[in-house]
Amino acid sequence: MNLQVDARAVFAYTANHELDASKRTVLFIHGAGLDHSWFGLQSRYFGYHGWNVLALDLPGHGRSAGPALQTVPAMADWLLRALDAAKVASAALVGHSMGTLIALDCAARHAARVERIALIATAYPMKVGEAFLEAARRNEYSAFDMHTIWGHAPQVPLGANPNPGMWMYGDTQARLERLAPGVLHADLKASSDYRFPGGVKCPTLFILGRRDMMTPPRAAKALQEQIPGARSVVIDYSGHSLMAEAPDAVLDALIDFLR
């Protein structure tokens, strides 16, 4: 689905369905440097199981025109304008990594538009290491290397991909190589600088990977304590890229949460 937000082209994957006003909407928000297809299996499932799906490409990512936005609150405000463009009043938000911060900020500052939030691979603060930030600022390939290697569980390069025939490292590198210079740095800096205002009251689910090297479960604990009634699912064998590393476990958790 092609939208116009701030007079710029925006792409939202809808799992090949028209939006239907009688259905609930689930909105997927990708992480730093990635795009809507990071949620490929999960977004497709909900699109074929009675939901409106909007898996957005943030500005400067995937099929959406740039430039990239510079702060998480700016991304959250943009997200609401994207919902307006799609004529969707409210939605359940599913975020991954940086996308979890956008979901959190929406839920904190625009509660009426957010029905519930699922946070996949999150931490607060989501502090990004100086070496990673600096490599991204310089648009060095080593930033892609850090994103790729730390973005998966340690056993991923020496193990099997649940998606037959695919090589997770290669897929991540190929996605990152498509980014315009500066986009990854903008995303990482926005994540690192984000200050959560608190006050989220909607139903919240954390989906975390026990082997996550970027946002380990312990780094989400303080955030969980700030959200009353938040639930948590920890997937033992997964790293940061849970939708690829543990697609069925993530989908099962989302089905249960969004039911």
Place this chain on the structure above:
Amino acid sequence: MAVPKYPGFDTLALHAGQSPDAATGSRAVPIYQTTSYVFRDTEHAASLFNMERAGHVYSRISNPTVAVLEERMAALEGGVGAIATASGQAALHLAIATLMDAGSHVVSSGSLYGGSHNLLAYTLKRFGIETTFINPRSLDDWQRAIRPNTRLLFGETLGNPGLDVLDIPSVAEIAHRAKVPLLVDGTFTTPYLLKPFAHGADLLYHSATKFLGGHGTAIGGVLVDSGRFDWDASDKFATLTEAYAGFHNMDFAEESGTRAFLLRARREGLRDFGACMAPMTAFQILQGVETLHLRMPRHVESTRKVVQFLASHAAVAKVIYPELPDHPDHALAKTLLPLGAGAVFSFEIKGGRAAGKTFIESLRIFSHLANVGDAKSLVLHPATTTHYRMSDEDLKKAGITAGTVRLSIGLEDPLDLTDDLDRALRASQK
């Protein structure tokens, strides 16, 4: 904080794509000799069919043993994924059938394996796909041959049998200016000697029958996608960027820009053409891949010894190997193939067809057969075997004469190989 490190080639060759079997703990890759997989329930079945969950449905589409080989090859090549096929020819056909329809055009190197030449020159032409064959060494020829309906540039990393070294960076640049991908056949080099994606190629395939398997026991192919070609930015690939009625109106590039090609190749190509790899074959080829990093250096080392021996032999008119200074691609080989220019090469025997016949029939260690890349040394006379359907003019374009002999150097003691060659060469001159 230190930059993290990727596993090395040797480690990936042994481990990528396989976790110890969850059910049994088996360290070796189990051979899942099954056609199909039990669904948990009807909902699970529907989700697998509709690509909402990962997993296997039917072994023509995917199989756990075959998937290990696919992922391992993608890892070794630096691609996003791979599809294993019934043969190298099936991999080439799958690539072309995924990318284009009748009315399309391919620009191909003229220095090709005879089977690939047949497919492009005759068989695909019957289905409305035309090919222009050009001299791979002429960048102008590559450029001039491109038409508005061109959908692919294609060549072998080392041309067969003239060993033209494909100038991948330059040809890729020409392809990308025309908004089409470059497909290469990497059979002769394997990812150990050359990683075409690192030089700009977009797609590649191997006849896994050759060095990857390495033991002459199984026929197979593998098609790998770099995931780097932007199908959306080119307006030439409707099979990947428009709704496909044959699979839920899926727009493959919309599903994933990096996976679009492999999605269509698997969901349509394997499903409908059916040239999948058998699990036993995948297992056998994996046994070879696990030692590729040990075998290839030995293949190259022995080849260099044999090449030097032949280059100074009185019965040999010419040796064609890119590491020799008189080879037209010597400088390019130094750049693209620093670890070696492979273990297959040609030479011209003095005395023409009759001498060639006597030579081949006098060999004791070299086997006369239609294959390369075996652990055992092989010999072939291209003009009467792999290239026998080609006209004299096409043979000349491919750099072959009636006296050309092709050798594939195996892993025997290289002194035994040169002794065998010496005896046969002497016999050929009597």
